[in-house]
Amino acid sequence: MTTNSPIRAHPHAMAELCDAGKRLYATALRAGRIRRAEAEAAPCLMEFALLDPDPDDAEWLRPVPPTSALAQRLRPIEREIQERRTLANELSDTFEPFMAISAQDRPAVHSITVLEGGSRINAAIQVAIAECQSEVITVQPGGGRSEEIVTEAVKQSQRILDRGIRMRTLYQHTARHSQATIAYAEHMRQGKVEVRTLEELIERLMIFDRTVAFIPAREDRQAALELRHPGLVQYLVNVFEQLWQRAAPLLEEAPYAPSTDGITGVQRSIAKLLVEGHVDEAIARRLGMNVRTCRAHIAKIAAALGSGSRAQLGYLIAQSGILDPGHPK
Template identity: 35%
Template sequence: MAGYRPEDRELFEREATGLYEQVLADGGLAIDDPRIAADSPQRRAFDLLVDLGLLQLDGVRTTWRPVEPSNAQSRVVTPLGTEGARLIDESARWASAFAGLSQSWRRSPASSESGPFLYLHGEAISPYLTALVNDAQEELLTAQPQTTRSAKTVADAASRDIAALERGLSMRTLYQHSARRHSATHKYVARVTEHGAEVRTLDEFFNRMIVVDRRVALIPAPDDLATAVVVREPAIVAYFVDIFERAFARARPFTSAERNVLREIATEQRSMTIRMLIEGHSDAVSAKRLGVSPRTYAGYVADLKEEYDVETRFQLGYVMGTRGIAGQDDDAPGE
């Protein structure tokens, strides 16, 4: 029996099962039934049922009779399960072989011949990052400034990071405060913290960065989100680690259950919005630095105009200036 493709399974689910149930209800299907004529829309579904052995001609070869499906199921499912197990084993063997090569590469003079910087483009980034994390031995430091990643991307990251944590790695992750309003990120944080990761949020803007074992860093290329730079120069990586440590020390634990923390975070976001207005940044730039959408940022500004009882941004700037409001966290609302 030939192997079946995903499109065959889709046809089976979409049409063939319904036809089989009709034949069951009718007790059979005449060979001249119009539903299985050569030009009938159901002909492909019928042919699939015959190929699967779910319909067979009776002794006088005038009627197709339904056949109990368990035998056909085993003929289809068992080979797929066997092949799946074989592929998983083969995948593990390939991974083990490549892991040995990676260790040999790091120990060889050739590893330094490509220089301290490597540029990755487009689809090459994700596989390289996965391999880098899989090869980590001690620590992962990650900074994610915005929460625009899709739910699938976050889920994939969770699976990858949990596997690293289960190997005994330590992991610290830094987000902006806006991440607390992103449901996919909440799920990610809940999963990784259960396995020992530490996650915090900060009101300040920072660039995306991943540091593995304090020996290699992955950062975005300037003005090109489709390009990443792998940095292996020890002095530069150490500098990145120092920046991360300072930011992480100022950040707040990602714990949405603490109401006091959430109130303090709201105050910090309010203060940063004021600073963006005072410094004259555009809405797009300000929204990016707060890690929110331009629409959300416009809502922050609207709240400030209502708070200070003004109608325009010019009036808002004037009132805040006369009251000495500078966007510091100790600027109480309404002062």
């Protein structure tokens, strides 16, 4: 009698039977048995109980009929399915009384829903996109987007445009320095997409069909509010329309050209915020640029006005008249 060697587990599931196992199991079924030594090439056959020892000869193994093997494997799955069905029926019975209450004839409740986590926010936005029929309007503060983000925006925008939906987007003027953003606007201009820029914008905003809006609920943008109250949504639409009327089309000439004193429009905006007491980080965030660029503009303002210190700069800005409404631009 030979000594049985320990079975070596195969790193695969039964539903993914290896090629050697398939071949040897088929051979055993055709012949009615297979030598134990030959079956060692596929130890999974013993692990999955597809081969049993031959009671008459220890050197041979007999195949378990595939119908029996299948039934044995399906039995716990069918049991789990039955348990799931029972649980589903129990849940339906539990909530049925409340469904009846919800179905009563009453005015629709317009909600404000808090969405936490990027996945839940994106899922809600995707639902709104799928339900949208005519118009999408968005406010996207900050500077230019990366090529990866813009590429994804092109794909999503094209799917929306293919359904005949109009899109309007507001960026900040700093987006005009982003080649990826310009390329996006050029690519989309043949469709119903309009892109304009403004120096300062409100926080991020998305509105679909003037019936549902999304706004951030936290600075880290990991929480958002989904608004379906008609009054709130209409208020946000009105805010957008006022900004849109003041904005300049992205693909037209930049609205801030240098003035005769060498101070550009964006630098005047920075100067105004400096006089109001804002720090560099806050100014950069409001104007959609990085802090390094903001500080470079501040240095140019200081050089143009002959300022030797940050404290003196505020005084010189106020005395220079560059913030006066009638100052040349």
